[in-house]
Amino acid sequence: MNTIHGTYEHSTIQEHKTKKQEVDMSKLGSREFGSVYNFSTFLLDRSSGILYLGARDAVVAVDTANLSKRKTIEWNVAEEKRKSCVAKGKTEGDCRNYVRLLEFLGDGRIYACGTFAFDPQCAFINISSFSLEKLEDGNVKMETGKGKCPFEPRQHYTAVMAGGILYTAATSNFLGTMYDISRATGIEQERIRTEQSISWLSDPEFVSSAFIQEDEEFNPTGEDDKIYFFFTEVAKEYDFYTKVKVPRVARVCKSDVGGMKTLQRRWTTFLKAQLVCEDRGSGQRFNVLTDVFTVPHQPGDPSSTHFYGIFTSQWEREELSAVCVYSLEEITKVLNGPFKELKKSCENWINPEPIPTPRPGQCLNSALREQGFESSLKLPDKVLTFMRDHPLMENNVVAAPLMIRKGITYTKLAVTLTTTPSGPKEQTATVLYLGTDRGELHKVAVVGPNATLIEEVALFSAQEPVNNILLYKNEALVGSPLSLVKLPIGGCSVHTSCEVCARARGLGCVWRHKEQACDTAKHGKEEDLVSQCNKGEGLCSPPVTEMRVEEGLRVLLSCVQLSPRPCHWVSPPFSQTRRHNYDLEVEVTPESLGNYVCLCDEVGRDQPPCRKAEYQLTLNNPSMEGNVAVAGGRHFLASHIIFLVVGFIIGVIFLFVIYKRQGGMRGGGHSSSTLEKGRDLLPSTDTPQSPSSASFLSEAVPLTEKRNGTLNGHGMHSGGLNGRHIYTNSGGLKLQESAVNLAEELDGRERAGPDGEEEGLGDVLSEMEEEFSKLPCLRGAPLALCEESSI
Known part of the structure; x- marks a missing residue:
C-alpha cells in the first residue's frame, strides 16, 4: 500500500488511507511488468515523453503520459553462452544480460549495452519501430561492450554521451x-583511457558523470568542453592502518587525444581532487559518495553548474546520510591550484618538482592555440611526464552539509530550483528529492541555512x-529494481x-483554512506557522498522552516539528533516553516514569517555545502480560539461555579480575586464552570500521520494517512478536493493549536473530563501546604525519 505522510507525523491507519486516496x-x-524486472537504468525522451528502462534480458518503453502504454524488447543470451558463463564460476542469475547503458545516438537510434553473461555487448535500438537492429542472417547486430559496460550486474559504473561520443568509467x-575512465566510442585512434596506475585510480x-558544454556567450577564453567523473576510491596519500576511502572528482577534456610518445592513447588532461563533506561543528566527515546530481543555477550558463552529492561515512556504525553541494567554480579553482607531491621517503623530504610550461592537465584554449598547441599531441614530454606522475591536486574541494539524517540511507537524488517571495524581495529555494534504500x-526544502523535511512518501x-x-513536467518518475511510480511534485497544491503545507512555507506555500487547501502565498505576504495551523487544531496545546508501559521496554516518543x-525534551531527571532526530527513545525503569514534554521553537527565538x-509514562497492570510478555515457548527459552x-x-x-589482583596470572598464558574465548563471543571478526561488518557492540534491538529513520508505526504486523518495544503516536491515538505488538520495530541497523532472540553482549560492554566510539578514527580519516607512497 502506498501512503504519504509528514516529516515525523504519525496518524491512525484510517487517516493514512484518506491521505493515500488524495495522492x-x-x-x-x-x-x-510480468517476467521483466531488475530495472537498472532510465533514459527519457523529453520531446515525446517516452521513458526507456534497461532491465534483465529486456528493454521497456513506457509512455509517461499513460503508464499503461508500454512496449518490450527481449534481448537474451544464448543458452550455450550462459552455460559457458556458469562453467567459469558465475551464478545462473548473473549469467544473463543486464542492460546497464541506454544512450541516444542522435540519428534515431538508441545505443544499448548489457553485461551479456560477463561478456559485455552493445546493440542498436531503432526508436521509430522500437526494435533491435539485425544482420542479414537475422541475428542481432552487436559489437563489443568492453570498456563501455560493466561485466557484472552489480558493479559500480557511470557513462555520459558528449557530442555523440560515449565516455565511460567502468571495469x-x-x-x-x-578500472578505466575512457573515451569508449568514436575514431579508433582517439579512444583513450586512464593510465593503469594506482595513483590514477585506486x-x-x-x-556519476557529467558533460559540461561551454557556451560561446560565457566562454571568452575559448575553453574546451569538459567531462567530470565522480567516484569513491581508496586513498593512497594517507598512511593509516586500514583502507581510507575518499570521494573524488576527476576531469578530462573533450579534445584530448593523448600524447605523441609519453601517454600514448592515455589522457593528458586527467586531474582529480578530493571532495570534503564535513560538518564543521562536530568535525564529522562523510567520506563515501553514493550519488551526484548536476544542475546549472542559471539556465544557459555552464559556469553556474552545481553538483549535489549524497554522502555516507565509512566510520559510523549507524545509518547516516548527508547532502553536500559543490560549484563548478570551486572545483575549477582547485584543479588550477598546486599539485599533490607524494613523498618518497619519511626521512628524506624532497622539494616539489617545478611545474613545467604549459601547465600540465589544462584543457585547450585560445591562449594555448596561439602558442602553437592546437592538439595534445604537440605537448612536450616534460609536461606529459609531470602529468603522468601528478594526477592528484593538493587542495580539496570543501563543503558543509546542507542536511544530515541519522537512521536513513539515501540512494538517489534529484534537485530543482525555485524562486519564492520573501518580503519585498525574492529568494531561491532548493528542493531535494531523495530516494531511500x-x-x-523524501522531499526537502533548503532555504538559506535551513533544510526542512517537507514530506515522506512510501x-x-x-x-x-x-x-x-527523473523529474519531468512537475512529476517525479521514481524507479526500483521491480517497479516504476509517477507522482506529482510541483506547486503547493500537492x-x-x-x-505539511506549513513545512513548505520556504517554498512560498500558505494554508487557506477556508478552502482547506495549500496555496501559493501572495507577494510580500507571509503567515507564521502557528497562525497557519493553530486554528482549532491545538498545535501548541496537544492533549497529554498516557502511556502504560512495563519495566524493561523501550518506548519511542514522537514529536512533530514543522520548522527547521x-x-x-523535558524529562524526569534520572531517565535513560536517547534522541532520534526530534523523537525520543526512553528505556522504561522506575526512574524514567513521569512526564515527557517536547518543546519546539516554531515562531522565533524571542517567542516562548511551542x-x-x-x-x-505509568506502569502497566498485569493484564497486559498476555499480550506483551508471552511470545511463545521458544522466545522464553531463548531469552533464558541468553541470560x-x-x-x-x-x-x-x-x-x-579477582585472580588478577591476587597475582594468580604470571606468565600471560592463561590471560591470552581467556581473551581468545572472549573474541569467540563477538558477532564478527571484521574490524569495527569496516562498512560491511555489523556493529562491533550491537544493542541488538529487533527490527522488521523501518520508516522515517526509525519505525513505521502504521500497518505493522501484530503476530509473532515478543513486545519488547513500543512506538508511540503523537496525534492523540490511544495505545490499546493489542497495539503494543505494533511497536516491535525500532530504528536503524539493530537486528534480531531468526526467532527474535536478542544478540550481543549487552550492557556488560557498554563502557567499552562508549570509549571505542570516542576514538578519533571514527570521526573521519586522519591525515598521516608522514605521507609515504608505494607508487
Missing part, C-alpha cells in the same frame, strides 16, 4: 580488478531501494494538510 500516483509493479576485465567505485521518496516495499529518479528550528507533544550466557561471561570476568 495522484500511478504505479507499475511486477503484476504489470575493463572479467575479474573486475582493472579501487574506485564510480558514481527502503523505497521512500512508494515501494521496504525491500525495494530507489535506484532512479500538500494536503496544514502541517530546534526542539528539546509544546508539541506531552506524554505521561545464562551473559551471567557466565560476567562471572568469568569477575573471577578474572
Whole structure:
C-alpha cells in the first residue's frame, strides 16, 4: 500500500488511507511488468515523453503520459553462452544480460549495452519501430561492450554521451580488478583511457558523470568542453592502518587525444581532487559518495553548474546520510591550484618538482592555440611526464552539509530550483528529492541555512531501494529494481494538510483554512506557522498522552516539528533516553516514569517555545502480560539461555579480575586464552570500521520494517512478536493493549536473530563501546604525519 505522510507525523491507519486516496500516483509493479524486472537504468525522451528502462534480458518503453502504454524488447543470451558463463564460476542469475547503458545516438537510434553473461555487448535500438537492429542472417547486430559496460550486474559504473561520443568509467576485465575512465566510442585512434596506475585510480567505485558544454556567450577564453567523473576510491596519500576511502572528482577534456610518445592513447588532461563533506561543528566527515546530481543555477550558463552529492561515512556504525553541494567554480579553482607531491621517503623530504610550461592537465584554449598547441599531441614530454606522475591536486574541494539524517540511507537524488517571495524581495529555494534504500521518496526544502523535511512518501516495499529518479513536467518518475511510480511534485497544491503545507512555507506555500487547501502565498505576504495551523487544531496545546508501559521496554516518543528550528525534551531527571532526530527513545525503569514534554521553537527565538507533544509514562497492570510478555515457548527459552550466557561471561570476568589482583596470572598464558574465548563471543571478526561488518557492540534491538529513520508505526504486523518495544503516536491515538505488538520495530541497523532472540553482549560492554566510539578514527580519516607512497 502506498501512503504519504509528514516529516515525523504519525496518524491512525484510517487517516493514512484518506491521505493515500488524495495522492495522484500511478504505479507499475511486477503484476504489470510480468517476467521483466531488475530495472537498472532510465533514459527519457523529453520531446515525446517516452521513458526507456534497461532491465534483465529486456528493454521497456513506457509512455509517461499513460503508464499503461508500454512496449518490450527481449534481448537474451544464448543458452550455450550462459552455460559457458556458469562453467567459469558465475551464478545462473548473473549469467544473463543486464542492460546497464541506454544512450541516444542522435540519428534515431538508441545505443544499448548489457553485461551479456560477463561478456559485455552493445546493440542498436531503432526508436521509430522500437526494435533491435539485425544482420542479414537475422541475428542481432552487436559489437563489443568492453570498456563501455560493466561485466557484472552489480558493479559500480557511470557513462555520459558528449557530442555523440560515449565516455565511460567502468571495469575493463572479467575479474573486475582493472578500472578505466575512457573515451569508449568514436575514431579508433582517439579512444583513450586512464593510465593503469594506482595513483590514477585506486579501487574506485564510480558514481556519476557529467558533460559540461561551454557556451560561446560565457566562454571568452575559448575553453574546451569538459567531462567530470565522480567516484569513491581508496586513498593512497594517507598512511593509516586500514583502507581510507575518499570521494573524488576527476576531469578530462573533450579534445584530448593523448600524447605523441609519453601517454600514448592515455589522457593528458586527467586531474582529480578530493571532495570534503564535513560538518564543521562536530568535525564529522562523510567520506563515501553514493550519488551526484548536476544542475546549472542559471539556465544557459555552464559556469553556474552545481553538483549535489549524497554522502555516507565509512566510520559510523549507524545509518547516516548527508547532502553536500559543490560549484563548478570551486572545483575549477582547485584543479588550477598546486599539485599533490607524494613523498618518497619519511626521512628524506624532497622539494616539489617545478611545474613545467604549459601547465600540465589544462584543457585547450585560445591562449594555448596561439602558442602553437592546437592538439595534445604537440605537448612536450616534460609536461606529459609531470602529468603522468601528478594526477592528484593538493587542495580539496570543501563543503558543509546542507542536511544530515541519522537512521536513513539515501540512494538517489534529484534537485530543482525555485524562486519564492520573501518580503519585498525574492529568494531561491532548493528542493531535494531523495530516494531511500527502503523505497521512500523524501522531499526537502533548503532555504538559506535551513533544510526542512517537507514530506515522506512510501512508494515501494521496504525491500525495494530507489535506484532512479527523473523529474519531468512537475512529476517525479521514481524507479526500483521491480517497479516504476509517477507522482506529482510541483506547486503547493500537492500538500494536503496544514502541517505539511506549513513545512513548505520556504517554498512560498500558505494554508487557506477556508478552502482547506495549500496555496501559493501572495507577494510580500507571509503567515507564521502557528497562525497557519493553530486554528482549532491545538498545535501548541496537544492533549497529554498516557502511556502504560512495563519495566524493561523501550518506548519511542514522537514529536512533530514543522520548522527547521530546534526542539528539546523535558524529562524526569534520572531517565535513560536517547534522541532520534526530534523523537525520543526512553528505556522504561522506575526512574524514567513521569512526564515527557517536547518543546519546539516554531515562531522565533524571542517567542516562548511551542509544546508539541506531552506524554505521561505509568506502569502497566498485569493484564497486559498476555499480550506483551508471552511470545511463545521458544522466545522464553531463548531469552533464558541468553541470560545464562551473559551471567557466565560476567562471572568469568569477575573471577578474572579477582585472580588478577591476587597475582594468580604470571606468565600471560592463561590471560591470552581467556581473551581468545572472549573474541569467540563477538558477532564478527571484521574490524569495527569496516562498512560491511555489523556493529562491533550491537544493542541488538529487533527490527522488521523501518520508516522515517526509525519505525513505521502504521500497518505493522501484530503476530509473532515478543513486545519488547513500543512506538508511540503523537496525534492523540490511544495505545490499546493489542497495539503494543505494533511497536516491535525500532530504528536503524539493530537486528534480531531468526526467532527474535536478542544478540550481543549487552550492557556488560557498554563502557567499552562508549570509549571505542570516542576514538578519533571514527570521526573521519586522519591525515598521516608522514605521507609515504608505494607508487
